[in-house]
Amino acid sequence: MEFKSREEIIEYQNKKLRCCVDYASKNSRFFKDTLKKCNLKADDIKNIDDLQKLPFTTKNDLRDNYPFGLMAVPMEDIVRFHASSGTTGKSTVVYYTKNDLDTWSNLMARVLATTGLTKKDSMQIIYNYGFFTGGFGFHYGAERLGVSVIPTGSGNTKKQIEIMRDFGTTSFTSTPSYAIYLGETVEEMKIDTKKDLKLKIGVFGAEPWGEGMRQRIEELFNINAYDNYGISELCGPGVAVECKEKDGLHVWEDHFIMEVIDPKTGEVLGEGERGELVFTPLWKEAMPLFRYRTKDISTIYEEKCNCGLPFRKIERLHGRSDDMLIIRGVNVFPSQIEEVILKNSAFKGHYAIIVERKGPLDHLTIEIEVTKDLFTGNLKDLIQLKDKVEEDLKSVLLVKANVKLVEEGTIPRSQGKAQRVIDKRNLEG
Ligand SMILES: [Zn+2]
Missing domain, CATH: 3.40.50.12780 (ANL, N-terminal domain)
Incomplete structure (x- = not known):
C-alpha cells in the first residue's frame, strides 16, 4: 500500500x-x-x-x-x-x-x-x-x-x-x-x-x-x-x-x-x-x-x-x-516523576509513588531504590542526593514530593505491568 x-x-x-x-x-x-x-x-x-x-x-x-x-x-x-x-x-x-x-x-x-x-x-x-x-x-x-x-x-x-x-x-x-x-x-x-x-x-x-x-x-x-x-x-x-x-x-x-x-x-x-x-x-x-x-x-x-x-x-x-494524579489541585503524571528519577544515574529505575491524605492535605512520597554501596555508604552523600531529587521533582511537578531513598531490592518487582502508584487516599475515603 x-x-x-x-x-x-x-x-x-x-x-x-x-x-x-x-x-x-x-x-x-x-x-x-x-x-x-x-x-x-x-x-x-x-x-x-x-x-x-x-x-x-x-x-x-x-x-x-x-x-x-x-x-x-x-x-x-x-x-x-x-x-x-x-x-x-x-x-x-x-x-x-x-x-x-x-x-x-x-x-x-x-x-x-x-x-x-x-x-x-x-x-x-x-x-x-x-x-x-x-x-x-x-x-x-x-x-x-x-x-x-x-x-x-x-x-x-x-x-x-x-x-x-x-x-x-x-x-x-x-x-x-x-x-x-x-x-x-x-x-x-x-x-x-x-x-x-x-x-x-x-x-x-x-x-x-x-x-x-x-x-x-x-x-x-x-x-x-x-x-x-x-x-x-x-x-x-x-x-x-x-x-x-x-x-x-x-x-x-x-x-x-x-x-x-x-x-x-x-x-x-x-x-x-x-x-x-x-x-x-x-x-x-x-x-x-x-x-x-x-x-x-x-x-x-x-x-x-x-x-x-x-x-x-x-x-x-x-x-x-486515568493515571493522572491530582495532588493539591495540581495535575501530576507518574511518567513525569519517572523521567526525573531516571535522569539521575544513581538510580536503576525501581521506585514507588505513594499518595496519602494527612488532614486536609495530600502528601506525595516517592520511594526510590539506591545501590547497596550508596545506601550503606556516606550519609552526607545520601542526604545530598535526596535533596537534589526533591528539588528536581519540585521544578517539574510544581508540588512538593518527599523522597525516601531505600536499599535495592526493597520495592517488589513485577513480571508484567508495574504497579508504581499507591494512592491511599481512595482507601481512606
Ligand atoms: Zn518515521
Missing part, C-alpha cells in the same frame, strides 16, 4: 469510513441504536469531518454491553475472545473474526518490520498469553513477518535469559519495567550481553515509559529499544510504533482514523495540542467501533518523518487520563 500524499490517505479513509458505517448500520445493534439516538442515518456520515456528528464510544459502553452487546456477526463467525483485566469494574470483552485476526497479524508484522526486524531474526515473546492481547499480538505479527517465534510467555526470569543465550535470540518484547528487571538479572548472572547474547532489538509497551527508561534498557542489553502502542479495545498492540528516528510513533492511518480531544469537554483539538487520543478502526468485522476514547494522552505530529513512512506520528504517551 503506497500513499503519496496526505490527501490520498484522507481520500482512502473517507472511502473506508463509508464502508464501516454502512456495515455497522446493517450489522451492529449497538451502532443502530446510536444512530437512532442521534437522529442520524448512515448516509449522514460521508467523510472524516462528518465523524464528529457521532458520539464517542467509551469503556463504559463496553462494560454496559458486557459481554457480547457490540457483536456484529453471528457467534459462529467469532474465532477469538480477549478481555481486559477489569481492575476498576467489569472487564471489557473484545471479539475477532478470522479476518480480524488476519488484519491484526498484518498490522503487527508492519510494527515489527518498522523496527528493523526481518525473517532472519528471532523474537522471544515475554508477554502473558491469555486474555491479555500482548502475547498473541506479537506472536502472530512475528510469524507473519517470518521472524522465528520463541513463545516463552512471562515470568521465570533466569530461564528467559538462558534461552536468550542458548537460542541466540535477536529480539524480545516485554513491558519496559520487566525488561529492566531482566537486564539486572543478566548482570547478576555475569552474562556479557556483547559476547554471550545476540540481542539487537527490543519492542516495549503496555505501560508508559520515558527516554530515561529507554536509555537504561538500551544500555543493559546493548540493543535498540522501540516503543509501540495499542489497546485491546482496538485490537491490542498494532496501532502505532516508533521508527528508527525514535521520535514519535507512526499510526497506521490506513486502518485507524485518529483524533485528539480535550478530555474534559470532548472538543476536538487542533494541530500540536495535547489531549486524549480517540480512534476509529476502519477494518473490524466482529466489533466495529466509532470514535473510541482511549484515555491515553498524546499529541499528533503533523510534519513528515525522515523515515519516509506516509503516516503521521503521535508523541510518546504521557500516561492515561
Whole structure:
C-alpha cells in the first residue's frame, strides 16, 4: 500500500469510513441504536469531518454491553475472545473474526518490520498469553513477518535469559519495567550481553515509559529499544510504533482514523495540542467501533518523518487520563516523576509513588531504590542526593514530593505491568 500524499490517505479513509458505517448500520445493534439516538442515518456520515456528528464510544459502553452487546456477526463467525483485566469494574470483552485476526497479524508484522526486524531474526515473546492481547499480538505479527517465534510467555526470569543465550535470540518484547528487571538479572548472572547474547532489538509497551527508561534498557542489553502502542479495545498492540528516528510513533492511518480531544469537554483539538487520543478502526468485522476514547494522552505530529513512512506520528504517551494524579489541585503524571528519577544515574529505575491524605492535605512520597554501596555508604552523600531529587521533582511537578531513598531490592518487582502508584487516599475515603 503506497500513499503519496496526505490527501490520498484522507481520500482512502473517507472511502473506508463509508464502508464501516454502512456495515455497522446493517450489522451492529449497538451502532443502530446510536444512530437512532442521534437522529442520524448512515448516509449522514460521508467523510472524516462528518465523524464528529457521532458520539464517542467509551469503556463504559463496553462494560454496559458486557459481554457480547457490540457483536456484529453471528457467534459462529467469532474465532477469538480477549478481555481486559477489569481492575476498576467489569472487564471489557473484545471479539475477532478470522479476518480480524488476519488484519491484526498484518498490522503487527508492519510494527515489527518498522523496527528493523526481518525473517532472519528471532523474537522471544515475554508477554502473558491469555486474555491479555500482548502475547498473541506479537506472536502472530512475528510469524507473519517470518521472524522465528520463541513463545516463552512471562515470568521465570533466569530461564528467559538462558534461552536468550542458548537460542541466540535477536529480539524480545516485554513491558519496559520487566525488561529492566531482566537486564539486572543478566548482570547478576555475569552474562556479557556483547559476547554471550545476540540481542539487537527490543519492542516495549503496555505501560508508559520515558527516554530515561529507554536509555537504561538500551544500555543493559546493548540493543535498540522501540516503543509501540495499542489497546485491546482496538485490537491490542498494532496501532502505532516508533521508527528508527525514535521520535514519535507512526499510526497506521490506513486502518485507524485518529483524533485528539480535550478530555474534559470532548472538543476536538487542533494541530500540536495535547489531549486524549480517540480512534476509529476502519477494518473490524466482529466489533466495529466509532470514535473510541482511549484515555491515553498524546499529541499528533503533523510534519513528515525522515523515515519516509506516509503516516503521521503521535508523541510518546504521557500516561492515561486515568493515571493522572491530582495532588493539591495540581495535575501530576507518574511518567513525569519517572523521567526525573531516571535522569539521575544513581538510580536503576525501581521506585514507588505513594499518595496519602494527612488532614486536609495530600502528601506525595516517592520511594526510590539506591545501590547497596550508596545506601550503606556516606550519609552526607545520601542526604545530598535526596535533596537534589526533591528539588528536581519540585521544578517539574510544581508540588512538593518527599523522597525516601531505600536499599535495592526493597520495592517488589513485577513480571508484567508495574504497579508504581499507591494512592491511599481512595482507601481512606
Ligand atoms: Zn518515521
